[in-house]
Amino acid sequence: MCVLSDLLQYYAKTDPKKFIRYAHPISIVFLFAATVFFFTWEVFFLLPDLIGTEGWFYKANWIVDLVIAYNVWANMLACYRTDCSVARLPKDRLVPGPDEKHLWHHCEDCKQLVPPRSWHCKFCRCCILKRDHHCIFTANCIGHNNHRYFFWFTFYVTLGTAVALVTNFAYMVKYNILLHGPAFIFNIFIWISGSNSPMVKYNLKENVVFSFNLFSVALAGIMLVNQTCIIYRNASFYKREGRYDLGLRKNINIIMGKAGLWTFLSPSIKSPLPHDGAQWQLRKIIK
Template sequence: MCILVDTLHHYAGRNPRKFVKICHPVAVILGLATAVLLFLVQMLHVAPQLLSDVLCKLYWMLAIFIMYNILGNMLACYRATSSVASLPEDRQVPATEEKHLWHYCDLCQKMSPPRSWHCKLCECCILKRDHHCIFTAGCIGHNNHRYFFWFTFYTALGTGLCLVSTFILLVRNHLALQLINFSTFLDTLLFTITLFAWVATVVMLSFQIHVVYLNNSYYQILDRTYDLGIRSNCRIIMGQRGLWTFLSPTIKSPLPHDGTQWKRRHSE
């Protein structure tokens, strides 16, 4: 996995535009195809064998809710831009009292707010840039961090449920049949794919929980400069409605500021 990530970083650095044209569509299609495949297999193959009619209907409701939040937050992530250029024109230049906090970006050739830095793939500076995500085809920053957090959360939850139910079905069928046939082979393959997807998502979610907890970013994971306490940190990323945003990506939850002014821990 580390070798794959390093290879992608190297290629993205050398050929950013080609990387975006190739890897973004491939990653998005792969992610969507995996989500739809696991959903259909779970609801049409696994759940009917394990659950009663009533429980199966409840499971359908839960699965649809999870899929709605995975796809909804993924789309919201893509549509919400965190570029410095998205700011109103009067906020794209620092006020006199803030000028010493801003820095000059040689690539954009203009001043950028604190905690923003340039992304070669997006070809612009991103407000409170966390990282560039190929599965949402863009940078995760100040305006869409909330959506990415819930995207990873519900993906981890969904793959976790798939993992548990597939494992139970696999064990039950193996004990009942006492042999390996084509059906158990497919279940084993499904379990392996789900396990890989779950581990990868849980790793990413663990980073994001840490990011929300300390109000830092993926590339500055140990930084506590802007840690204002868990409640304030959560509100900065999730908006005024905080953790209630887990219900739906369509919930309006205005952020406390535009991403150019950041209160430091020592000035709390």
């Protein structure tokens, strides 16, 4: 994950305009294709073979998969549509109070004072309130106002790929496909060599899907763990200092809003944030 992040940052800094032109649409198309593929593969290929299509369990899986797919795309869209820029604040909120002026800093690009935890994004071309990072999947920055949506986006991507992995695993166990060991690499080698082995014809697609699924759930899981740690400490992707850590309950409310963890049900749930992102309470240090 760190290597991938560093690689993307390198290309982004080399040519920001070109990076945005290609990275955003490619990432969104990839996510859409992967979501449709895993949904179709599970409900139309794996589940009918494993449990049939007549029982309540198959219908329940349909509902679960639809809820997951909905929350992946609805939260991603909510991230994109939510403005986290400092410019969205009223002008009277862009003036620090006498006791907090030392916490604000001057942005050379925006030519103005910006609140603490706000940083300039070269891709969005503005300062972002409590900037976490710029996401290629949501095509904008993750900050104070849309961090809730991004967390549930990563949660449902992880959940969806995990559910698909369990179903894939059950299917491969049923047909003893897992007995072939690291079949993906092995079958690819045989396929390239032009072998007519029956094993390749029967197992290649299942092993490719299973390996891709394993990679997807691992990558999404790393993102989710990282975001969970950020919420736990009220930190951000690039700023892991603990001076804003006010305790788990307050940290959750700062990011999720008044509805707290109930926001996992849908991004349409109203959950006002406790403040506008201009003022941040510091943790009291007991000496």
